[in-house]
Amino acid sequence: MYNGSLRFCFLPFDLTTQDPLRISKMVKICCIGAGYVGGPTMAVIALKCPEIEVAVVDISVSRIAAWNSDTLPIYEPGLDEVVKKCRGKNLFFSTDVEKHVSEADIVFVSVNTPTKTQGLGAGKAADLTYWESAARMIADVSKSNKIVVEKSTVPVKTAEAIEKILNHNSKGIDFQILSNPEFLAEGTAIQDLFNPDRVLIGGRETPEGQKAIEALRDVYAHWVPVDRIICTNLWSAELSKLAANAFLAQRISSVNAMSALCEATGADVSQVSHAVGKDTRIGPKFLNASVGFGGSCFQKDILNLVYICECNGLPEVANYWKQVIKINDYQKTRFVNRIVSSMFNTVSGKKIAILGFAFKKDTGDTRETPAIDVCKGLLGDKALLSIYDPQVNEEQIQRDLAMKKFDWDHPVHLQPMSPTSIKQVNVVWDAYAATKDAHGVCILTEWDEFKTLDYQRIYDNMRKPAFVFDGRNVVDEAKLRAIGFIVYSIGKPLDQWLKDMPAMA
Numbered sequence: 299m300y301n302g303s304l305r306f307c308f309l310p311f312d313l314t315t316q317d318p319l320r321i322s323k324m325v326k327i328c329c330i331g332a333g334y335v336g337g338p339t340m341a342v343i344a345l346k347c348p349e350i351e352v353a354v355v356d357i358s359v360s361r362i363a364a365w366n367s368d369t370l371p372i373y374e375p376g377l378d379e380v381v382k383k384c385r386g387k388n389l390f391f392s393t394d395v396e397k398h399v400s401e402a403d404i405v406f407v408s409v410n411t412p413t414k415t416q417g418l419g420a421g422k423a424a425d426l427t428y429w430e431s432a433a434r435m436i437a438d439v440s441k442s443n444k445i446v447v448e449k450s451t452v453p454v455k456t457a458e459a460i461e462k463i464l465n466h467n468s469k470g471i472d473f474q475i476l477s478n479p480e481f482l483a484e485g486t487a488i489q490d491l492f493n494p495d496r497v498l499i500g501g502r503e504t505p506e507g508q509k510a511i512e513a514l515r516d517v518y519a520h521w522v523p524v525d526r527i528i529c530t531n532l533w534s535a536e537l538s539k540l541a542a543n544a545f546l547a548q549r550i551s552s553v554n555a556m557s558a559l560c561e562a563t564g565a566d567v568s569q570v571s572h573a574v575g576k577d578t579r580i581g582p583k584f585l586n587a588s589v590g591f592g593g594s595c596f597q598k599d600i601l602n603l604v605y606i607c608e609c610n611g612l613p614e615v616a617n618y619w620k621q622v623i624k625i626n627d628y629q630k631t632r633f634v635n636r637i638v639s640s641m642f643n644t645v646s647g648k649k650i651a652i653l654g655f656a657f658k659k660d661t662g663d664t665r666e667t668p669a670i671d672v673c674k675g676l677l678g679d680k681a682l683l684s685i686y687d688p689q690v691n692e693e694q695i696q697r698d699l700a701m702k703k704f705d706w707d708h709p710v711h712l713q714p715m716s717p718t719s720i721k722q723v724n725v726v727w728d729a730y731a732a733t734k735d736a737h738g739v740c741i742l743t744e745w746d747e748f749k750t751l752d753y754q755r756i757y758d759n760m761r762k763p764a765f766v767f768d769g770r771n772v773v774d775e776a777k778l779r780a781i782g783f784i785v786y787s788i789g790k791p792l793d794q795w796l797k798d799m800p801a802m803a
């Protein structure tokens with residue numbers, strides 16, 4: 299654990315001189331971007347480092363207002379408590395971006411890095427518009443030396459580009475760039491930040507670069523054991539983040555590929571993944587078959603990796619990683635096809651209840667959620683959808699279903715507005731209302747409450763034959779079959795009904 303040295307915390311660094319650091323003022327951190335990453339990470343730094351003043355700034359007025367209110371803009375277990383302990387003391391949320399940046403010693407940049415939709419690298423490369431504008435602003439408003447920390451996930455060598463923007467100022471200010479990618483997972487962000495597997499800090503291999511790394515390491519060392527703080531060069535840190543997400547997504551696509559084979563052969567994917575995961579070289583985590591992965595990072599980061607491979611003349615490597623995304627898309631299509639083929643090859647005019655819209659449990663985040671593609675697939679076959687998610691509201695669902703691919707990754711006020719809401723979609727606040735008079739139920743998020751619903755009551759109020767399509771393997775199929783449901787669980791032995799109506803992928 300932290301060894302008690304608070305050197306950095308009271309000693310703002312002066313990177314232009316070799317003088318011992320001056321004891322003069324409280325260290326100030328500013329984070330540009332008050333999103334899923336910026337908000338929770340800065341709240342935890344403020345909690346663990348009471349002597350550091352942390353300001354989180356954003357161009358979105360509504361987001362900052364929400365951070366300053368009783369209803370935070372994101373749902374994350376434990377986040378409210380942390381924010382309430384520090385807000386107004388050493389944690390501040392503000393739209394005065396320039397003021398806080400100019401006063402800060404360390405500036406984290408945690409802004410959106412969407413996938414490009416036009417021009418060179420469209421559909422794969424990262425769009426660094428927001429990053430570049432943040433860097434230019436830092437260069438413009440700075441009056442003192444700063445450490446600038448990449449928190450956003452960025453393509454390898456972004457730091458080099460940012461360094462050029464920052465250091466081509468005429469004021470003689472020195473900027474040290476660090477890469478400190480964030481590994482938190484939504485839904486467990488606070489737990490992950492309190493007890494990270496590792497903190498990764500990449501910097502230049504110069505004395506100034508090493509000094510900057512030390513300064514940031516001292517912040518984390520307040521609560522992270524030093525042997526978990528890994529220091530590397532800039533490029534290794536940037537690439538490690540993309541590689542980690544690619545490996546995680548690859549495990550999901552691997553088990554999902556197995557799930558299709560299990561259905562075809564009568565094996566049970568839960569038994570297979572249990573047996574496979576018992577091998578200590580493989581491990582049990584991230585081996586749950588499902589309707590597919592989602593979230594803001596996996597697809598985007600793999601596309602980014604693919605683009606980097608292509609740009610470096612490695613098409614075989616690019617194709618290898620592309621396949622992880624293709625299997626994910628295949629899994630979603632396969633799920634929709636199962637539903638349609640089981641229900642006599644048409645869902646036109648049929649009410650289908652969608653339980654869960656977020657990309658995973660314990661978050662309200664819907665970015666790249668598989669629910670979007672599943673719902674769009676069912677709407678394409680003219681189904682009537684009744685959607686319930688405990689953390690996602692109607693406006694968000696309508697916006698997601700109307701939005702074009704990749705448009706979600708822009709600040710809220712810059713996202714294209716949904717023209718009109720989709721009439722075949724009804725959003726309700728209760729699983730029983732969603733399933734009433736439905737022909738089928740699709741479970742698309744593994745919320746705990748879906749395990750304990752009164753399925754007898756649901757069955758009694760549904761049209762018959764009543765179907766359950768479990769995209770997260772949360773229900774007890776045997777119990778539901780005993781009630782009378784026809785059940786499809788991913789990668790599990792099929793009901794006779796489903797065997798007779800094979801899904802065409």
Ligand code: NAI
Pocket residue numbers: 330331332333334335336355356357358361395408409410411428429431432449450451452480481482483484594595708709710
């Ligand atoms: P987000 O969309 O929730 O937050 C980004 C924020 O930046 C928005 O509130 C936006 O208004 C603000 N912003 C954009 N340009 C700005 C500017 N010039 N000045 C001030 N504010 C600006 O995004 P999120 O999820 O926090 O992700 C941020 C970065 O972290 C992305 O690169 C993402 O890939 C990466 N990341 C995300 C993780 C996640 O679980 N969400 C985990 C690890 C990394």
